[in-house]
Amino acid sequence: MSDTTDPRKLPSADPHTGNRRVDPITGYDTTGHDWGGITELNTAFPKIVIWALALTFLYSLVAWILLPAWPLGRDYTRGILGLDQGEQAIEGLRELTDDRLPWLSRFSDGDLRALQSDAVLIRQAMPAAERLFEDNCSACHGATGRGGPGFPVLADGYWLWGDDPGGIAETIRFGINSDHADARIAEMPSFDWMARADRLALADYVARLPGAGPVHSSLPGAALFTENCAACHGDGGRGDLEAGAPSLTDDAVIYGQDRSTVMETLSRGRRGVMPAWIDRLSAAEINLLAIYVYRLGQPVGEGAQ
Amino acid sequence: MLRLHYNLEKVSMGLVVAIIVAASIGGIVEIAPLFTIDETVELPDDLRPHTPLELAGRHIYMREGCYACHSQMVRSLADELDRYGPYSLPSESAYDHPMLWGSKRTGPDLARVGGKYSDDWHARHLIDPRSVVPASIMPSYPWLRRPLDTELLRERLETLAKLGVPYDEAMIGASQADALAQSRPDGEGADAVRARYGEKVVIRDFDGDPSRLTELDALIAYLQSLGTLTDAPYTILKASSADIPDGDGHE
Numbered sequence: 001m002s003d004t005t006d007p008r009k010l011p012s013a014d015p016h017t018g019n020r021r022v023d024p025i026t027g028y029d030t031t032g033h034d035w036g037g038i039t040e041l042n043t044a045f046p047k048i049v050i051w052a053l054a055l056t057f058l059y060s061l062v063a064w065i066l067l068p069a070w071p072l073g074r075d076y077t078r079g080i081l082g083l084d085q086g087e088q089a090i091e092g093l094r095e096l097t098d099d100r101l102p103w104l105s106r107f108s109d110g111d112l113r114a115l116q117s118d119a120v121l122i123r124q125a126m127p128a129a130e131r132l133f134e135d136n137c138s139a140c141h142g143a144t145g146r147g148g149p150g151f152p153v154l155a156d157g158y159w160l161w162g163d164d165p166g167g168i169a170e171t172i173r174f175g176i177n178s179d180h181a182d183a184r185i186a187e188m189p190s191f192d193w194m195a196r197a198d199r200l201a202l203a204d205y206v207a208r209l210p211g212a213g214p215v216h217s218s219l220p221g222a223a224l225f226t227e228n229c230a231a232c233h234g235d236g237g238r239g240d241l242e243a244g245a246p247s248l249t250d251d252a253v254i255y256g257q258d259r260s261t262v263m264e265t266l267s268r269g270r271r272g273v274m275p276a277w278i279d280r281l282s283a284a285e286i287n288l289l290a291i292y293v294y295r296l297g298q299p300v301g302e303g304a305q
Numbered sequence: 306m307l308r309l310h311y312n313l314e315k316v317s318m319g320l321v322v323a324i325i326v327a328a329s330i331g332g333i334v335e336i337a338p339l340f341t342i343d344e345t346v347e348l349p350d351d352l353r354p355h356t357p358l359e360l361a362g363r364h365i366y367m368r369e370g371c372y373a374c375h376s377q378m379v380r381s382l383a384d385e386l387d388r389y390g391p392y393s394l395p396s397e398s399a400y401d402h403p404m405l406w407g408s409k410r411t412g413p414d415l416a417r418v419g420g421k422y423s424d425d426w427h428a429r430h431l432i433d434p435r436s437v438v439p440a441s442i443m444p445s446y447p448w449l450r451r452p453l454d455t456e457l458l459r460e461r462l463e464t465l466a467k468l469g470v471p472y473d474e475a476m477i478g479a480s481q482a483d484a485l486a487q488s489r490p491d492g493e494g495a496d497a498v499r500a501r502y503g504e505k506v507v508i509r510d511f512d513g514d515p516s517r518l519t520e521l522d523a524l525i526a527y528l529q530s531l532g533t534l535t536d537a538p539y540t541i542l543k544a545s546s547a548d549i550p551d552g553d554g555h556e
Contacts, residue, residue, distance in 0.1 A: 071337045074344055085381040089392055090542065092383025135388055139438055140426055148437060150425060179420070179507075273423035280390065280421070 100128065107284040107291075112165035116291045129292035132285055136277065137293075145296040150255060150272060155296040158252035160186070160244050163297070169290035173283075175276035176244065183276060186244030190269030191228070198224055203262040209237050209248045210257060346395050349537035354400045354470050355530060356502045357458045357480040358487040362527025364461070365520050366405070369446060374411035377404075377531065390417040391538035400470045400534075412443055417532040424511045427525045449521040450512070455481045476501055488522045489515070505533060 021030050021039070029042040063069065067079040097104075103124050107115060115121060134143065140151040147153035152160065161171050161184060174182040191199060205221025217236070225237065232245035239247025246254060254272060255261055277286055313319050338345065355363060366372070379385050381392040393416050398404040422430075426437060431449055434441035458480040466472040476483070483501065486494025490508050499506060511525035532538075 071334060073337075074341050076338070086392060086541070089381035089383050089386055093386045096383055096387055136421075139422065139430070143440075150429070151437070273425060275421060275423060 104128070104284045104288070107287040109283075109287075112169065112287055112291055112294075115287075116165060116294065122291070122295075125288055126292065129288050132281070132289055133292060136280070137289070140274075145293065147254075152254045152272075153252060154293050156252050157297040157299070158247070158250055159297070160246055163294070165287075165290045165294045168294055169287050171274065172281075172286050172289055172293075173276065173278045176274035177271050178273060178276040180276035180278065184244060186272065188232075188245070188265065188270040191266040192268075194228075194266070199263060199266045200259075202229070202266065203259045206237065206248055206262045207257055207259045210251055211249070346399065348396050348399055349535045351503075352396065352399065352535040352537070353503050353506075354465070354472060355534070356487055356498060356506055356526070357455075357462065357476075357484040358523050359527045359530045360461055360465075361453055361455065361458060361484060361520075362523035362525070363401075363405075365449070365524045366527060371415075372405050372407045373409060374443070375413070375415045376407035376410050377414065377416045378406035379414055379416050385414070386542070389414055390532070391542040394538050394541070396537060397532075397535060400465070402465060402468050402470070415528070415531055419529045419531040419533040424509060424525050424529070425513060427528055428512050428521055431521065431524065449524060450519055453484070453518045453520050453523050455484050455518070458484055484523070485518050487526060488512075488518055506530075507533075 021032070022028070023030055023039070023041055026041060031040045031042045033040050063079075064077070065079065066081045067083060068076055069079060070077045103121060106121060107125070133141075133145075137145075141147055141154050142151070145153065145155035147155075157163070159168070161167055161176075171184060174180045174184065176184045176186050191202075194202075201219070201221040202224050203221075205219045205225055208219070225233075226235070229237070232243060233239060233248055234245075237248030239245065239249070246252070248257065255265055255270060277289075281289070313323060377398075378393045379389045379391065386392060393406070397416075398406065429437050430441075430443075431446050433445045433447070434443040435445075459477060462472045462477045462480050466477065479497065479501070482494055483498050486492055486498050487506070487508050488510055489495060490510065495508050498508060507526065507529050510522075511529070512519050512521040
């Protein structure tokens with residue numbers, strides 16, 4: 001054993017690479033390192049990797065010239081193409097909207113009822129409407145408009161504010177109890193001042209209303225209802241379209257019409273908030289959604305696909 | 306054959322120096338612009354800092370790790386503009402220490418979520434996401450109903466003021482009172498909050514329980530403020546594209 005570990009000083013060493021003994025089996029050079037008889041092949045770095053590396057360096061050189069690249073204190077090299085990501089994104093958005101414009105612009109104004117019976121237009125527009133609904137509305141009204149406690153079902157044909165697509169668009173535009181100045185207002189006052197016995201009688205009466213006619217007018221709650229509630233909910237709770245107070249005689253509910261939920265409604269009051277969309281969606285998109293929502297409420301076959 | 310690398314590998318100190326040089330080019334390109342950031346990023350005139358209640362909510366947002374699933378940065382890509390609204394500007398988060406842009410999106414981006422949903426929806430969604438979005442994989446945070454600890458707010462505002470966020474003496478002094486007042490629309494302090502932080506601050510009983518100030522109040526106040534601290538992004542979108550309907554009409 002010699003007293004040096006430098007491969008270049010080993011006997012028969014190549015002064016540049018150390019001992020380049022050729023491995024008899026593979027035919028490769030060895031590195032000259034020797035660990036108790038185990039030697040290491042000096043296999044070459046794969047050519048393809050070197051080429052790939054060279055190409056990426058080459059690309060970066062091109063990119064420095066064409067694209068924004070190096071910081072220069074208060075500025076940066078802008079590249080001869082003069083590209084700006086923000087402008088590009090806005091340009092891309094314009095192209096997206098231009099593609100939709102031919103059919104979407106027809107929703108910007110006009111009679112929504114007439115548009116809704118244009119089968120070709122509707123077939124073209126409904127996929128976009130569905131996407132808009134999923135992005136903006138489904139979190140509250142459910143993916144298919146089936147609603148949930150506190151958020152009304154839109155797919156049942158019962159409407160708090162009338163069943164006219166124009167009116168529905170108005171609701172979407174400004175919202176209900178939202179921050180917008182033109183929002184629709186629907187406030188159910190709290191009746192916590194009322195004696196508990198009276199509230200229980202009312203809850204009992206209201207819980208029996210769905211599906212029933214004036215059959216229950218003899219119940220103790222009936223008189224209380226006429227006195228305190230009918231102004232908003234209509235005689236016998238039949239509802240009053242365009243006022244936001246729901247009919248209490250149909251099957252549709254927002255919060256629930258069992259006794260305990262009605263008791264909660266009476267003691268706390270209710271003020272459901274539907275946000276205004278005028279700042280987020282265009283006029284055409286809102287009208288499109290109004291038609292989409294209106295069609296959700298139509299019986300299958302009569303307009304709905 | 307070029308033997309430069311071959312020989313460099315055999316001089317260990319030379320290799321170390323070469324590695325440091327190569328790595329610092331990448332570092333310098335990213336770090337150098339930060340030295341001139343005060344001059345290159347222009348702050349919009351109407352940019353306001355977070356109110357103390359929103360700031361408390363921001364800390365809950367960080368504590369609960371919401372950023373692990375939600376980014377707060379609309380990227381400059383057409384599809385993102387279409388879905389979320391105008392892309393995020395650096396100036397929007399100038400007062401955020403640390404910023405919460407994030408890059409992981411298990412849930413949607415939240416940079417423009419302020420005003421999109423009602424307080425009631427946020428409360429239900431945070432307490433039990435599946436009660437409103439049946440297919441949601443977001444975790445429930447039922448403990449957010451506990452009382453909000455406002456003890457540290459004063460120090461938090463002071464620290465941020467040192468970092469250049471424009472909290473003045475009055476704001477720092479009233480931080481605890483302002484936090485409570487922002488959840489009491491009919492209370493006495495509401496006007497003071499508006500006077501200090503601007504007319505557009507949302508003052509509501511966020512969690513639907515007027516008797517208590519809870520963590521839910523703070524977190525919802527924070528969520529409702531996202532994307533509303535300045536109108537700058539909306540005006541950029543409008544200025545460069547008057548005919549694009551999306552994002553139109555935002556005041």
